[in-house]
Amino acid sequence: MQKHPDGSSPRLTLLTLAQDLGISRATVSNAYNRPDQLSAALRERILARAAELGFAGPDPMARGLRRGRVGAVGVLVDEGLSRAFSDPAVVDLLDGLARELQADGLGLLLHAGRADDEAALRPIQDAAVDAWVVLSMPDGHPAVAAARTRNRPLVVLDQPVLPGVPLVGIDDAAGAAAAIAHLLALGHRRLGVLAMPLRPDRQEGPAGLARQAGATYQVMRRRLAGAASAAEAAGLSWDRVPVVESAANDPDAGARAVAGLLTGDDAPTALFACSDQLALGVLRAARAAGLRVPADLSVVGFDDSSAAPSADPPLTTVRQPLRDRGRELGVLVRALLRGETPPAPEPAPVHLVVRSSAAPVGGGGAADARG
Amino acid sequence: MQKHPDGSSPRLTLLTLAQDLGISRATVSNAYNRPDQLSAALRERILARAAELGFAGPDPMARGLRRGRVGAVGVLVDEGLSRAFSDPAVVDLLDGLARELQADGLGLLLHAGRADDEAALRPIQDAAVDAWVVLSMPDGHPAVAAARTRNRPLVVLDQPVLPGVPLVGIDDAAGAAAAIAHLLALGHRRLGVLAMPLRPDRQEGPAGLARQAGATYQVMRRRLAGAASAAEAAGLSWDRVPVVESAANDPDAGARAVAGLLTGDDAPTALFACSDQLALGVLRAARAAGLRVPADLSVVGFDDSSAAPSADPPLTTVRQPLRDRGRELGVLVRALLRGETPPAPEPAPVHLVVRSSAAPVGGGGAADARG
């Protein structure tokens, strides 16, 4: 755009403008950052001339260096962006976060925490951010360590639990227990559970007690523990409840993982899917197997993401306030950036939202069977 | 973490480390950036000592200032992040972009382009990014102007068309024409169109020719023009084809907007929805109105997003290679950052993917009618 006669592009800086106007660099800086430090008239003159020359204001990086702030918050998500964002729950949460941070003009810098490559961690270490938000990363993930090396404020969602790091979480165990209790109350005794990945190794299929206990995704460890205690409390032996692990938290993977469980004489009459994404997969698999939901199979999900109410049938699910939690993360980050040391918020309450994907065992819907 | 005995935190810099080791600052810098400029032994010693002291490497902002690069690409999306990311098409595209940029260790800095507030533009002007990617913003949106003020490389998806700015697009008109032609070939004569927003004013309802022509979302202008020409070519007068505008590009808004169109004596037998998100809304509205798809109503979408094949019924839709287009954006950005001036890529080809949401008029499915 602005090209010098001699061909070199004359980068505009505060100094350029100051010299042009015959005033000092500091005054131009003040025109942008401290309007009270100079007369309104002069400020107008400076801004007008800046617009004329096409000067866009102080350079972000130089300002960042001097002030120690860039105006960006790093967000660390597991795996690729695609997988993370294909989950409406993550999107809702991120939206809450972004809205809250907008109050301070902070943007979100996304980085995917791929564990594979040692060199892939450099971009994370070298990211110009004021703080980090870590979204549901497994225990011991190297990307989390990389984000911590700069000693910037860091806030964690759900997991991992790190000493001295504030965490925004929910009572996963209570939520899962509520889901199981609901199914038990409906009279179901042959239960099944479809789990999100327990470890980042893409394993799929039945998950025994050992695998469950060794889960590096703490969220799953807690939800399974909650489910187990609710089952045991009702006299059901947990080790006889089939738990199937999905290779990924999306409907397709969920449908694939659960397919084998739905047929056979002792197939479950009710399934607890540990996320709405997986619950959608169960619905799909059930349809493919010719089962009616909820007549032949009851399904309960987890999250109450935006996809839950519009599913077919609408999902009974454990509601967690996703947007609010995103906002909480933002509030926490802002406080930390102001130098405060706020207490981590209490785990948000969860409760069951009853819609129509779960019904009493035996299937009232058989009346108008039309298969 | 690292606290000095006297209470002040002793920020670690290249200089600290250099003095500690009795060498020069430049050498420490070289240890990180130019391994060939010093002996392997010394480099090892530096890195080891750095790890010992907890030095995470050169400061990103200082490096950014000196090098003129921060390692981040700004992404400008319309409206809130939530709306943008709830569209699987956007997510797929973003994933392609992120993957391509990862090759250079570049992260994505998200900013929502809210038009409301003048002050809301500052964070965009002041964002520390090396380049901008603008995703489907309407003509004349102030946020786009804000992103341009820094004279950084800028790449546009779909729109707006700006002189000298490379654009990654598709042949929208041909795609829409293919959709209409398909419906016509199936014998449909009573067509309807469900449009994405034509202007960012959240208007909903029938959109006359004037409104269509005044659309500031060019994508919609082009798709409607393509649809019109295909209709006219078949002898159908376009001004008699009802076009309904949705207030937002999501299934709920789409269902709401289209509901009124589905009933009545001269209700369309076939609908072209200008995005898969809207097509999902049509499916939902049709179900609510007791219509069977495709027996009573044929539906064609646009995008072939990841939601299309798993819809019920699977969507017939116009396929655009979303992930590839994201990658193209990334390739373009990387080239521009290397100082090259690559030609904007040819508009990617689109073609119709026939699944089962559109069928011949008259409804073959009426045989086993069970309503």
Added chain:
DNA sequence: GCTGGTGTCTGTATCGATCTAGAAGCTATC
């Protein structure tokens, strides 16, 4: 006429790195 207070504006040190040019040491060659 002097003191003290306000309101504006400026000079300079500083943030933490990278780049360029060149110094120092060491070996090989004629």
Added chain:
DNA sequence: GATAGCTTCTAGATCGATACAGACACCAGC
């Protein structure tokens, strides 16, 4: 033994802004 060519390391300028401590003018009050 002087010259040339390496490799390895360093000094100093530079990127562009902001914070702090004053300088200067002007006015009020005694």
